[in-house]
Amino acid sequence: MKIDPITEKTRPLTTDYIAKEWFGTDMLIRGAVIDMTKVDGFVLLDESGTNIIGLVTYIIRDGICEITSLNSERENQGIGTALIEKVYNVPVDLDRNLQKEREPDTVKQAKERQ
Numbered sequence: 001m002k003i004d005p006i007t008e009k010t011r012p013l014t015t016d017y018i019a020k021e022w023f024g025t026d027m028l029i030r031g032a033v034i035d036m037t038k039v040d041g042f043v044l045l046d047e048s049g050t051n052i053i054g055l056v057t058y059i060i061r062d063g064i065c066e067i068t069s070l071n072s073e074r075e076n077q078g079i080g081t082a083l084i085e086k087v088y089n090v091p092v093d094l095d096r097n098l099q100k101e102r103e104p105d106t107v108k109q110a111k112e113r114q
Helices: 011-022 079-088 107-113
Strands: 003-005 026-029 032-035 040-045 052-061 064-072
Touching (some): 003 079, 026 064, 040 079, 052 079, 064 079
Antiparallel strands (some): 026 032, 040 052
16 A cells, blocks of 8 residues: 655645545634645555545644544545545654544535525
8 A cells, every 4th residue: 555645736636535535625623724635644545545545634733743634435445544544644743643523614604504
């Protein structure tokens, strides 16, 4: 299983995937709108390199690395765990805490609850 960082080459594919899976590319996290087209992350592609099998994105703020999205297309194969482990290994200068609260809301979902 080859999990790679999101790059310029894979960014369009990951952006389309996020938009489809999370119903948009803006996420509301702790009152802040996060542009998911710009976050860091890791992606696992299929053999053809055209389909995402797994994706994790994260942000680092205030010395805390926080997962903003996690998706796996194949259950019970360790993909989600492997993606989380990649994020755990991201060097964070100020702190090594990994914080994962609840699943983030898309802006659309937050507005629908109002």
